Amino acid sequence: MSQTVSDFPVGRLHRWDLSGFKLALLTALTAAPLAHADxxxxxxxxxxxxxxxxxxxxxxxxxxxxxxxxxxxxxxxxGALMRRRPPTAERVLGKEGGGMxxxxxxxxxxxxxxxxxxxxxxxxxxxxxxxxxxxxxxxxxxxxxxxxxxxxxxxxxxxxxxxxxxxxxxxxxxxxxxxxxxxxxxxxxxxxxxxxxxxxxxxxxxxxxxxxxxxxxxxxxxxxxxxxxxxxxxxxxxxxxxxxxxxxxxxxxRQAALPADGQVKDGQKIFMDRCAGCHAVRGSDAAGAQAPDLTHVGSRQQLAAGTLTNTPTHLLDWIEHAQQIKPDSLMPSFTLNVQDAAALSAYLATLR
Ligand code: HEC
Ligand SMILES: [Cu+2]
CATH class of the missing domain: 2.60.40.420 (Cupredoxins -  blue copper proteins)
Incomplete structure:
Protein backbone atom coordinates (compact mmCIF):
# COMPACT_ATOMS: atom_id res chain seq x y z
CA MET A 1 0.00 0.00 0.00
CA SER A 2 1.44 3.37 -0.98
CA GLN A 3 1.48 6.29 1.38
CA THR A 4 0.75 9.84 0.23
CA VAL A 5 2.22 12.93 1.83
CA SER A 6 -1.10 13.79 3.50
CA ASP A 7 -1.23 10.33 5.15
CA PHE A 8 2.00 10.97 6.95
CA PRO A 9 1.40 10.93 10.71
CA VAL A 10 2.24 14.54 11.57
CA GLY A 11 1.30 14.02 15.18
CA ARG A 12 3.85 11.27 15.62
CA LEU A 13 6.55 13.33 13.93
CA HIS A 14 5.87 16.02 16.48
CA ARG A 15 6.28 13.59 19.36
CA TRP A 16 9.54 12.31 17.90
CA ASP A 17 10.88 15.87 17.82
CA LEU A 18 10.06 16.30 21.48
CA SER A 19 11.68 13.07 22.63
CA GLY A 20 14.81 14.01 20.67
CA PHE A 21 14.85 17.29 22.53
CA LYS A 22 14.41 15.53 25.88
CA LEU A 23 17.23 13.16 25.05
CA ALA A 24 19.51 16.08 24.18
CA LEU A 25 18.61 17.85 27.42
CA LEU A 26 19.24 14.74 29.48
CA THR A 27 22.58 14.15 27.76
CA ALA A 28 23.60 17.76 28.32
CA LEU A 29 22.66 17.60 32.00
CA THR A 30 24.49 14.37 32.71
CA ALA A 31 27.50 15.18 30.51
CA ALA A 32 28.04 18.70 31.86
CA PRO A 33 29.77 17.61 35.07
CA LEU A 34 32.06 15.29 33.08
CA ALA A 35 32.86 17.92 30.47
CA HIS A 36 33.95 20.26 33.23
CA ALA A 37 36.17 17.73 34.96
CA ASP A 38 39.27 19.71 33.98
CA GLY A 79 -1.92 9.15 44.27
CA ALA A 80 -3.93 10.76 47.05
CA LEU A 81 -5.33 13.43 44.73
CA MET A 82 -6.39 10.91 42.11
CA ARG A 83 -7.84 8.34 44.47
CA ARG A 84 -11.56 7.73 44.16
CA ARG A 85 -13.51 8.85 47.19
CA PRO A 86 -16.94 7.66 48.39
CA PRO A 87 -19.79 10.19 47.95
CA THR A 88 -19.79 12.87 50.66
CA ALA A 89 -22.83 11.42 52.44
CA GLU A 90 -21.07 8.09 53.04
CA ARG A 91 -17.87 9.55 54.47
CA VAL A 92 -17.40 8.76 58.15
CA LEU A 93 -14.79 10.52 60.17
CA GLY A 94 -12.20 8.33 61.86
CA LYS A 95 -13.49 5.02 60.60
CA GLU A 96 -11.55 4.65 57.38
CA GLY A 97 -8.51 3.09 59.05
CA GLY A 98 -5.07 2.73 57.48
CA GLY A 99 -4.22 6.43 57.87
CA MET A 100 -2.13 5.90 60.99
CA ARG A 254 65.93 34.53 44.38
CA GLN A 255 66.10 38.25 44.94
CA ALA A 256 65.33 40.71 42.17
CA ALA A 257 68.24 41.48 39.85
CA LEU A 258 69.87 44.90 40.12
CA PRO A 259 68.80 47.20 37.28
CA ALA A 260 71.52 47.58 34.67
CA ASP A 261 70.40 49.95 31.95
CA GLY A 262 69.32 53.59 32.21
CA GLN A 263 65.57 53.35 31.62
CA VAL A 264 65.22 50.46 34.08
CA LYS A 265 67.19 52.49 36.65
CA ASP A 266 64.84 55.45 36.13
CA GLY A 267 61.90 53.08 36.56
CA GLN A 268 63.30 51.76 39.80
CA LYS A 269 63.72 55.31 41.10
CA ILE A 270 60.06 56.04 40.36
CA PHE A 271 59.15 52.80 42.08
CA MET A 272 61.19 53.74 45.17
CA ASP A 273 59.51 57.17 45.29
CA ARG A 274 55.94 56.17 44.68
CA CYS A 275 55.43 52.48 45.33
CA ALA A 276 57.99 51.21 47.85
CA GLY A 277 56.07 52.50 50.88
CA CYS A 278 53.52 49.75 50.31
CA HIS A 279 55.27 47.16 48.11
CA ALA A 280 58.40 45.12 48.72
CA VAL A 281 60.94 44.01 46.13
CA ARG A 282 63.50 41.73 47.74
CA GLY A 283 67.04 42.67 46.76
CA SER A 284 66.15 46.39 46.76
CA ASP A 285 65.33 48.89 49.49
CA ALA A 286 61.61 48.55 48.78
CA ALA A 287 60.24 46.84 51.89
CA GLY A 288 56.57 47.87 52.18
CA ALA A 289 54.56 45.17 53.88
CA GLN A 290 50.90 46.14 53.35
CA ALA A 291 50.64 45.18 49.69
CA PRO A 292 51.64 42.27 47.43
CA ASP A 293 55.37 41.48 47.28
CA LEU A 294 56.37 42.36 43.70
CA THR A 295 59.79 40.64 43.56
CA HIS A 296 58.47 38.15 40.96
CA VAL A 297 55.20 39.79 39.94
CA GLY A 298 55.91 38.96 36.28
CA SER A 299 55.75 35.23 37.04
CA ARG A 300 52.14 35.43 38.17
CA GLN A 301 49.18 34.67 35.91
CA GLN A 302 46.74 37.20 37.38
CA LEU A 303 46.87 40.70 38.81
CA ALA A 304 44.90 42.13 41.72
CA ALA A 305 43.47 38.82 42.99
CA GLY A 306 42.07 37.42 39.77
CA THR A 307 40.81 40.77 38.46
CA LEU A 308 43.09 41.02 35.39
CA THR A 309 45.24 38.59 33.44
CA ASN A 310 48.87 39.56 33.87
CA THR A 311 50.03 41.26 30.66
CA PRO A 312 52.24 44.38 30.34
CA THR A 313 49.20 46.40 29.17
CA HIS A 314 47.04 45.29 32.08
CA LEU A 315 49.89 46.01 34.48
CA LEU A 316 50.11 49.62 33.37
CA ASP A 317 46.29 49.88 33.26
CA TRP A 318 46.20 48.70 36.84
CA ILE A 319 48.79 51.23 38.03
CA GLU A 320 47.02 54.12 36.29
CA HIS A 321 43.41 53.05 37.00
CA ALA A 322 43.42 50.82 40.09
CA GLN A 323 40.51 52.79 41.54
CA GLN A 324 38.38 52.32 38.43
CA ILE A 325 39.30 48.67 37.98
CA LYS A 326 38.84 47.76 41.66
CA PRO A 327 37.09 50.69 43.37
CA ASP A 328 37.96 51.15 47.08
CA SER A 329 41.00 48.87 46.78
CA LEU A 330 43.87 50.02 48.97
CA MET A 331 46.04 50.92 45.99
CA PRO A 332 45.64 54.45 44.61
CA SER A 333 45.52 55.22 40.87
CA PHE A 334 48.69 56.95 39.64
CA THR A 335 49.02 59.67 37.02
CA LEU A 336 52.22 59.07 35.08
CA ASN A 337 53.61 60.93 32.08
CA VAL A 338 54.49 58.83 29.04
CA GLN A 339 58.19 58.76 29.87
CA ASP A 340 57.66 57.70 33.50
CA ALA A 341 55.10 55.09 32.48
CA ALA A 342 57.59 53.58 30.03
CA ALA A 343 60.41 53.60 32.60
CA LEU A 344 58.23 52.07 35.33
CA SER A 345 56.98 49.40 32.90
CA ALA A 346 60.57 48.61 31.90
CA TYR A 347 61.54 48.19 35.55
CA LEU A 348 58.50 46.05 36.40
CA ALA A 349 59.24 43.86 33.37
CA THR A 350 62.51 42.84 35.06
CA LEU A 351 60.60 41.49 38.10
CA ARG A 352 59.89 37.98 36.97
C1 HEC B 1 49.08 52.87 49.47
C2 HEC B 1 49.73 51.63 49.18
C3 HEC B 1 50.14 51.34 47.75
C4 HEC B 1 50.92 52.08 46.90
C5 HEC B 1 51.56 53.44 47.18
C6 HEC B 1 51.05 51.31 45.71
N1 HEC B 1 50.36 50.15 45.81
FE1 HEC B 1 50.26 48.66 44.42
N2 HEC B 1 48.97 47.65 45.58
C7 HEC B 1 48.56 48.03 46.82
C8 HEC B 1 47.58 47.08 47.30
C9 HEC B 1 46.87 47.13 48.64
C10 HEC B 1 47.44 46.13 46.30
C11 HEC B 1 46.49 44.94 46.29
C12 HEC B 1 45.20 45.44 45.69
C13 HEC B 1 44.15 44.39 45.53
O1 HEC B 1 44.38 43.41 44.81
O2 HEC B 1 43.07 44.58 46.10
C14 HEC B 1 48.33 46.50 45.23
C15 HEC B 1 48.50 45.77 44.06
C16 HEC B 1 49.46 46.04 43.11
C17 HEC B 1 49.80 45.19 42.02
C18 HEC B 1 49.17 43.82 41.73
C19 HEC B 1 50.01 42.76 42.38
C20 HEC B 1 49.44 41.38 42.26
O3 HEC B 1 50.22 40.42 42.31
O4 HEC B 1 48.24 41.22 42.12
C21 HEC B 1 50.78 45.79 41.31
C22 HEC B 1 51.48 45.27 40.08
C23 HEC B 1 51.05 47.05 41.97
N3 HEC B 1 50.24 47.16 43.06
C24 HEC B 1 51.99 47.95 41.54
C25 HEC B 1 52.21 49.19 42.14
C26 HEC B 1 53.08 50.19 41.61
C27 HEC B 1 53.91 50.06 40.36
C28 HEC B 1 53.00 51.26 42.45
C29 HEC B 1 53.69 52.61 42.32
C30 HEC B 1 53.43 53.33 41.11
C31 HEC B 1 52.10 50.90 43.54
N4 HEC B 1 51.61 49.64 43.30
C32 HEC B 1 51.81 51.71 44.61
C33 HEC B 1 48.97 49.12 47.55
C34 HEC B 1 49.78 50.13 47.03
CU1 LIG C 1 37.69 38.44 51.68
Whole structure:
Protein backbone atom coordinates (compact mmCIF):
# COMPACT_ATOMS: atom_id res chain seq x y z
CA MET A 1 0.00 0.00 0.00
CA SER A 2 1.44 3.37 -0.98
CA GLN A 3 1.48 6.29 1.38
CA THR A 4 0.75 9.84 0.23
CA VAL A 5 2.22 12.93 1.83
CA SER A 6 -1.10 13.79 3.50
CA ASP A 7 -1.23 10.33 5.15
CA PHE A 8 2.00 10.97 6.95
CA PRO A 9 1.40 10.93 10.71
CA VAL A 10 2.24 14.54 11.57
CA GLY A 11 1.30 14.02 15.18
CA ARG A 12 3.85 11.27 15.62
CA LEU A 13 6.55 13.33 13.93
CA HIS A 14 5.87 16.02 16.48
CA ARG A 15 6.28 13.59 19.36
CA TRP A 16 9.54 12.31 17.90
CA ASP A 17 10.88 15.87 17.82
CA LEU A 18 10.06 16.30 21.48
CA SER A 19 11.68 13.07 22.63
CA GLY A 20 14.81 14.01 20.67
CA PHE A 21 14.85 17.29 22.53
CA LYS A 22 14.41 15.53 25.88
CA LEU A 23 17.23 13.16 25.05
CA ALA A 24 19.51 16.08 24.18
CA LEU A 25 18.61 17.85 27.42
CA LEU A 26 19.24 14.74 29.48
CA THR A 27 22.58 14.15 27.76
CA ALA A 28 23.60 17.76 28.32
CA LEU A 29 22.66 17.60 32.00
CA THR A 30 24.49 14.37 32.71
CA ALA A 31 27.50 15.18 30.51
CA ALA A 32 28.04 18.70 31.86
CA PRO A 33 29.77 17.61 35.07
CA LEU A 34 32.06 15.29 33.08
CA ALA A 35 32.86 17.92 30.47
CA HIS A 36 33.95 20.26 33.23
CA ALA A 37 36.17 17.73 34.96
CA ASP A 38 39.27 19.71 33.98
CA UNK A 39 37.78 23.19 34.19
CA UNK A 40 40.07 25.56 36.11
CA UNK A 41 37.10 27.03 37.95
CA UNK A 42 35.37 26.85 41.28
CA UNK A 43 33.69 23.70 40.02
CA UNK A 44 32.66 21.86 43.16
CA UNK A 45 30.77 18.95 41.58
CA UNK A 46 34.04 17.24 40.67
CA UNK A 47 36.65 17.11 43.40
CA UNK A 48 40.34 16.95 42.60
CA UNK A 49 41.93 15.81 45.86
CA UNK A 50 41.44 13.71 48.99
CA UNK A 51 40.53 16.69 51.20
CA UNK A 52 37.52 17.38 48.97
CA UNK A 53 36.39 13.98 47.66
CA UNK A 54 34.57 12.73 50.80
CA UNK A 55 32.70 16.05 51.05
CA UNK A 56 31.75 15.87 47.38
CA UNK A 57 30.39 12.34 47.83
CA UNK A 58 28.44 13.53 50.86
CA UNK A 59 27.04 16.39 48.77
CA UNK A 60 25.94 14.05 45.98
CA UNK A 61 24.52 11.58 48.54
CA UNK A 62 22.47 14.18 50.39
CA UNK A 63 21.26 15.62 47.07
CA UNK A 64 20.16 12.15 45.91
CA UNK A 65 18.34 11.61 49.21
CA UNK A 66 16.54 14.95 48.97
CA UNK A 67 15.53 14.24 45.38
CA UNK A 68 14.22 10.81 46.40
CA UNK A 69 12.17 12.36 49.23
CA UNK A 70 10.66 14.96 46.89
CA UNK A 71 9.84 12.34 44.23
CA UNK A 72 8.28 9.91 46.74
CA UNK A 73 6.16 12.68 48.29
CA UNK A 74 5.10 13.90 44.84
CA UNK A 75 4.03 10.38 43.83
CA UNK A 76 2.11 9.83 47.09
CA UNK A 77 0.47 13.24 46.74
CA UNK A 78 -0.54 12.53 43.14
CA GLY A 79 -1.92 9.15 44.27
CA ALA A 80 -3.93 10.76 47.05
CA LEU A 81 -5.33 13.43 44.73
CA MET A 82 -6.39 10.91 42.11
CA ARG A 83 -7.84 8.34 44.47
CA ARG A 84 -11.56 7.73 44.16
CA ARG A 85 -13.51 8.85 47.19
CA PRO A 86 -16.94 7.66 48.39
CA PRO A 87 -19.79 10.19 47.95
CA THR A 88 -19.79 12.87 50.66
CA ALA A 89 -22.83 11.42 52.44
CA GLU A 90 -21.07 8.09 53.04
CA ARG A 91 -17.87 9.55 54.47
CA VAL A 92 -17.40 8.76 58.15
CA LEU A 93 -14.79 10.52 60.17
CA GLY A 94 -12.20 8.33 61.86
CA LYS A 95 -13.49 5.02 60.60
CA GLU A 96 -11.55 4.65 57.38
CA GLY A 97 -8.51 3.09 59.05
CA GLY A 98 -5.07 2.73 57.48
CA GLY A 99 -4.22 6.43 57.87
CA MET A 100 -2.13 5.90 60.99
CA UNK A 101 0.08 3.39 59.19
CA UNK A 102 1.26 6.15 56.83
CA UNK A 103 2.17 8.32 59.80
CA UNK A 104 4.27 5.54 61.33
CA UNK A 105 5.94 4.90 57.97
CA UNK A 106 6.62 8.63 57.48
CA UNK A 107 8.10 9.15 60.94
CA UNK A 108 10.09 5.91 60.70
CA UNK A 109 11.55 6.66 57.27
CA UNK A 110 12.39 10.26 58.24
CA UNK A 111 14.14 9.13 61.44
CA UNK A 112 16.21 6.57 59.58
CA UNK A 113 17.06 9.05 56.80
CA UNK A 114 18.11 11.78 59.26
CA UNK A 115 20.19 9.38 61.36
CA UNK A 116 21.92 8.01 58.26
CA UNK A 117 22.75 11.52 57.03
CA UNK A 118 23.98 12.55 60.51
CA UNK A 119 26.23 9.50 60.69
CA UNK A 120 27.47 9.96 57.12
CA UNK A 121 28.24 13.65 57.84
CA UNK A 122 30.21 12.79 60.99
CA UNK A 123 32.19 10.13 59.12
CA UNK A 124 32.92 12.67 56.35
CA UNK A 125 34.07 15.32 58.83
CA UNK A 126 36.47 12.79 60.34
CA UNK A 127 37.71 11.73 56.89
CA UNK A 128 38.68 15.26 55.83
CA UNK A 129 39.96 16.47 59.21
CA UNK A 130 43.53 15.23 58.71
CA UNK A 131 45.56 14.05 55.73
CA UNK A 132 46.80 10.45 55.80
CA UNK A 133 50.41 11.64 55.70
CA UNK A 134 51.92 14.46 57.74
CA UNK A 135 52.13 17.47 55.40
CA UNK A 136 55.71 18.04 54.30
CA UNK A 137 55.01 21.62 53.35
CA UNK A 138 53.29 24.42 55.29
CA UNK A 139 52.17 27.58 53.54
CA UNK A 140 51.01 30.62 55.48
CA UNK A 141 48.13 32.39 53.78
CA UNK A 142 47.13 35.83 55.09
CA UNK A 143 43.92 37.42 53.86
CA UNK A 144 43.90 41.19 53.28
CA UNK A 145 41.21 43.50 51.90
CA UNK A 146 41.18 42.30 49.00
CA UNK A 147 44.06 40.02 48.18
CA UNK A 148 45.96 37.03 49.59
CA UNK A 149 49.53 37.06 50.85
CA UNK A 150 51.23 33.68 50.45
CA UNK A 151 54.32 32.96 52.58
CA UNK A 152 56.60 29.99 51.95
CA UNK A 153 58.90 29.21 54.85
CA UNK A 154 59.37 31.70 57.67
CA UNK A 155 61.92 33.97 59.30
CA UNK A 156 63.63 31.07 61.05
CA UNK A 157 65.04 30.20 57.63
CA UNK A 158 65.52 33.54 55.88
CA UNK A 159 67.26 31.90 52.93
CA UNK A 160 64.13 29.89 52.07
CA UNK A 161 61.50 32.44 52.99
CA UNK A 162 59.63 34.35 50.32
CA UNK A 163 56.20 35.86 49.86
CA UNK A 164 54.00 36.00 46.80
CA UNK A 165 50.38 36.97 46.21
CA UNK A 166 47.17 35.35 45.01
CA UNK A 167 48.95 32.33 43.55
CA UNK A 168 49.69 29.19 45.56
CA UNK A 169 51.96 26.56 44.02
CA UNK A 170 51.85 23.03 45.41
CA UNK A 171 53.43 19.74 44.38
CA UNK A 172 50.96 17.14 43.08
CA UNK A 173 49.97 14.25 45.35
CA UNK A 174 51.41 15.76 48.51
CA UNK A 175 49.28 17.03 51.40
CA UNK A 176 50.02 20.70 52.06
CA UNK A 177 49.10 22.46 55.27
CA UNK A 178 47.61 25.93 54.99
CA UNK A 179 48.11 28.11 58.04
CA UNK A 180 45.41 30.71 57.68
CA UNK A 181 45.45 34.25 59.06
CA UNK A 182 43.71 37.55 58.46
CA UNK A 183 45.25 41.02 58.54
CA UNK A 184 41.98 42.94 58.85
CA UNK A 185 38.45 41.50 58.80
CA UNK A 186 37.04 37.96 58.57
CA UNK A 187 37.60 36.32 55.18
CA UNK A 188 37.20 32.69 54.12
CA UNK A 189 39.54 30.53 52.09
CA UNK A 190 37.86 28.17 49.63
CA UNK A 191 39.28 26.10 46.80
CA UNK A 192 36.12 24.12 45.98
CA UNK A 193 37.82 21.32 44.07
CA UNK A 194 40.51 20.80 46.72
CA UNK A 195 38.96 21.38 50.17
CA UNK A 196 36.10 22.79 52.22
CA UNK A 197 35.86 26.41 53.34
CA UNK A 198 37.92 27.73 56.24
CA UNK A 199 37.55 31.14 57.82
CA UNK A 200 40.47 33.54 58.20
CA UNK A 201 39.89 35.35 61.48
CA UNK A 202 41.96 38.30 62.77
CA UNK A 203 44.10 37.31 65.77
CA UNK A 204 43.66 33.60 65.16
CA UNK A 205 45.53 30.98 63.11
CA UNK A 206 43.27 28.41 61.46
CA UNK A 207 44.49 25.29 59.70
CA UNK A 208 43.32 23.62 56.51
CA UNK A 209 45.01 21.13 54.22
CA UNK A 210 44.85 20.74 50.48
CA UNK A 211 46.14 18.12 48.10
CA UNK A 212 45.76 17.86 44.33
CA UNK A 213 45.58 14.48 42.58
CA UNK A 214 46.60 15.88 39.19
CA UNK A 215 48.51 18.90 37.86
CA UNK A 216 46.28 21.84 37.04
CA UNK A 217 45.03 25.26 38.04
CA UNK A 218 42.39 25.20 40.75
CA UNK A 219 40.55 28.42 41.36
CA UNK A 220 39.96 29.68 44.88
CA UNK A 221 37.81 32.51 46.17
CA UNK A 222 37.11 34.41 49.37
CA UNK A 223 33.69 33.20 50.53
CA UNK A 224 33.00 35.43 53.48
CA UNK A 225 31.68 38.88 52.58
CA UNK A 226 34.53 41.22 53.50
CA UNK A 227 33.72 44.54 51.83
CA UNK A 228 33.08 46.09 48.46
CA UNK A 229 35.73 44.14 46.51
CA UNK A 230 34.99 40.78 48.12
CA UNK A 231 34.03 39.35 44.71
CA UNK A 232 37.46 40.34 43.34
CA UNK A 233 39.35 38.34 45.93
CA UNK A 234 40.20 35.22 43.98
CA UNK A 235 43.39 33.19 43.77
CA UNK A 236 44.82 30.25 41.88
CA UNK A 237 46.24 27.04 43.27
CA UNK A 238 48.71 25.71 40.71
CA UNK A 239 49.50 22.03 41.24
CA UNK A 240 52.72 20.88 39.57
CA UNK A 241 54.87 17.77 39.43
CA UNK A 242 57.45 17.89 42.23
CA UNK A 243 60.35 18.83 39.89
CA UNK A 244 58.44 21.79 38.40
CA UNK A 245 57.40 22.89 41.87
CA UNK A 246 61.02 22.77 43.08
CA UNK A 247 62.12 24.82 40.05
CA UNK A 248 59.38 27.39 40.71
CA UNK A 249 60.35 27.55 44.36
CA UNK A 250 64.02 28.14 43.74
CA UNK A 251 63.19 30.86 41.19
CA UNK A 252 60.92 32.59 43.73
CA UNK A 253 63.53 32.47 46.50
CA ARG A 254 65.93 34.53 44.38
CA GLN A 255 66.10 38.25 44.94
CA ALA A 256 65.33 40.71 42.17
CA ALA A 257 68.24 41.48 39.85
CA LEU A 258 69.87 44.90 40.12
CA PRO A 259 68.80 47.20 37.28
CA ALA A 260 71.52 47.58 34.67
CA ASP A 261 70.40 49.95 31.95
CA GLY A 262 69.32 53.59 32.21
CA GLN A 263 65.57 53.35 31.62
CA VAL A 264 65.22 50.46 34.08
CA LYS A 265 67.19 52.49 36.65
CA ASP A 266 64.84 55.45 36.13
CA GLY A 267 61.90 53.08 36.56
CA GLN A 268 63.30 51.76 39.80
CA LYS A 269 63.72 55.31 41.10
CA ILE A 270 60.06 56.04 40.36
CA PHE A 271 59.15 52.80 42.08
CA MET A 272 61.19 53.74 45.17
CA ASP A 273 59.51 57.17 45.29
CA ARG A 274 55.94 56.17 44.68
CA CYS A 275 55.43 52.48 45.33
CA ALA A 276 57.99 51.21 47.85
CA GLY A 277 56.07 52.50 50.88
CA CYS A 278 53.52 49.75 50.31
CA HIS A 279 55.27 47.16 48.11
CA ALA A 280 58.40 45.12 48.72
CA VAL A 281 60.94 44.01 46.13
CA ARG A 282 63.50 41.73 47.74
CA GLY A 283 67.04 42.67 46.76
CA SER A 284 66.15 46.39 46.76
CA ASP A 285 65.33 48.89 49.49
CA ALA A 286 61.61 48.55 48.78
CA ALA A 287 60.24 46.84 51.89
CA GLY A 288 56.57 47.87 52.18
CA ALA A 289 54.56 45.17 53.88
CA GLN A 290 50.90 46.14 53.35
CA ALA A 291 50.64 45.18 49.69
CA PRO A 292 51.64 42.27 47.43
CA ASP A 293 55.37 41.48 47.28
CA LEU A 294 56.37 42.36 43.70
CA THR A 295 59.79 40.64 43.56
CA HIS A 296 58.47 38.15 40.96
CA VAL A 297 55.20 39.79 39.94
CA GLY A 298 55.91 38.96 36.28
CA SER A 299 55.75 35.23 37.04
CA ARG A 300 52.14 35.43 38.17
CA GLN A 301 49.18 34.67 35.91
CA GLN A 302 46.74 37.20 37.38
CA LEU A 303 46.87 40.70 38.81
CA ALA A 304 44.90 42.13 41.72
CA ALA A 305 43.47 38.82 42.99
CA GLY A 306 42.07 37.42 39.77
CA THR A 307 40.81 40.77 38.46
CA LEU A 308 43.09 41.02 35.39
CA THR A 309 45.24 38.59 33.44
CA ASN A 310 48.87 39.56 33.87
CA THR A 311 50.03 41.26 30.66
CA PRO A 312 52.24 44.38 30.34
CA THR A 313 49.20 46.40 29.17
CA HIS A 314 47.04 45.29 32.08
CA LEU A 315 49.89 46.01 34.48
CA LEU A 316 50.11 49.62 33.37
CA ASP A 317 46.29 49.88 33.26
CA TRP A 318 46.20 48.70 36.84
CA ILE A 319 48.79 51.23 38.03
CA GLU A 320 47.02 54.12 36.29
CA HIS A 321 43.41 53.05 37.00
CA ALA A 322 43.42 50.82 40.09
CA GLN A 323 40.51 52.79 41.54
CA GLN A 324 38.38 52.32 38.43
CA ILE A 325 39.30 48.67 37.98
CA LYS A 326 38.84 47.76 41.66
CA PRO A 327 37.09 50.69 43.37
CA ASP A 328 37.96 51.15 47.08
CA SER A 329 41.00 48.87 46.78
CA LEU A 330 43.87 50.02 48.97
CA MET A 331 46.04 50.92 45.99
CA PRO A 332 45.64 54.45 44.61
CA SER A 333 45.52 55.22 40.87
CA PHE A 334 48.69 56.95 39.64
CA THR A 335 49.02 59.67 37.02
CA LEU A 336 52.22 59.07 35.08
CA ASN A 337 53.61 60.93 32.08
CA VAL A 338 54.49 58.83 29.04
CA GLN A 339 58.19 58.76 29.87
CA ASP A 340 57.66 57.70 33.50
CA ALA A 341 55.10 55.09 32.48
CA ALA A 342 57.59 53.58 30.03
CA ALA A 343 60.41 53.60 32.60
CA LEU A 344 58.23 52.07 35.33
CA SER A 345 56.98 49.40 32.90
CA ALA A 346 60.57 48.61 31.90
CA TYR A 347 61.54 48.19 35.55
CA LEU A 348 58.50 46.05 36.40
CA ALA A 349 59.24 43.86 33.37
CA THR A 350 62.51 42.84 35.06
CA LEU A 351 60.60 41.49 38.10
CA ARG A 352 59.89 37.98 36.97
C1 HEC B 1 49.08 52.87 49.47
C2 HEC B 1 49.73 51.63 49.18
C3 HEC B 1 50.14 51.34 47.75
C4 HEC B 1 50.92 52.08 46.90
C5 HEC B 1 51.56 53.44 47.18
C6 HEC B 1 51.05 51.31 45.71
N1 HEC B 1 50.36 50.15 45.81
FE1 HEC B 1 50.26 48.66 44.42
N2 HEC B 1 48.97 47.65 45.58
C7 HEC B 1 48.56 48.03 46.82
C8 HEC B 1 47.58 47.08 47.30
C9 HEC B 1 46.87 47.13 48.64
C10 HEC B 1 47.44 46.13 46.30
C11 HEC B 1 46.49 44.94 46.29
C12 HEC B 1 45.20 45.44 45.69
C13 HEC B 1 44.15 44.39 45.53
O1 HEC B 1 44.38 43.41 44.81
O2 HEC B 1 43.07 44.58 46.10
C14 HEC B 1 48.33 46.50 45.23
C15 HEC B 1 48.50 45.77 44.06
C16 HEC B 1 49.46 46.04 43.11
C17 HEC B 1 49.80 45.19 42.02
C18 HEC B 1 49.17 43.82 41.73
C19 HEC B 1 50.01 42.76 42.38
C20 HEC B 1 49.44 41.38 42.26
O3 HEC B 1 50.22 40.42 42.31
O4 HEC B 1 48.24 41.22 42.12
C21 HEC B 1 50.78 45.79 41.31
C22 HEC B 1 51.48 45.27 40.08
C23 HEC B 1 51.05 47.05 41.97
N3 HEC B 1 50.24 47.16 43.06
C24 HEC B 1 51.99 47.95 41.54
C25 HEC B 1 52.21 49.19 42.14
C26 HEC B 1 53.08 50.19 41.61
C27 HEC B 1 53.91 50.06 40.36
C28 HEC B 1 53.00 51.26 42.45
C29 HEC B 1 53.69 52.61 42.32
C30 HEC B 1 53.43 53.33 41.11
C31 HEC B 1 52.10 50.90 43.54
N4 HEC B 1 51.61 49.64 43.30
C32 HEC B 1 51.81 51.71 44.61
C33 HEC B 1 48.97 49.12 47.55
C34 HEC B 1 49.78 50.13 47.03
CU1 LIG C 1 37.69 38.44 51.68
Missing amino acids: APLEYFLHSAGPAATPTMHLGWGLTAMCVAVVVIIAVLLA AWIYIGVGVSTVALLVSLFYTLVTLEAVAQPSLTPGLTITVTAYDWWWKIDYGDDTEPANHFATANEIHIPVGVPVKISLKSADVIHAFWVPRLAGKTQAIPGQVNAQWIEADAPGVYRGQCTQFCGSQHAHMAFDVIAQPQADFDAWRSAQV
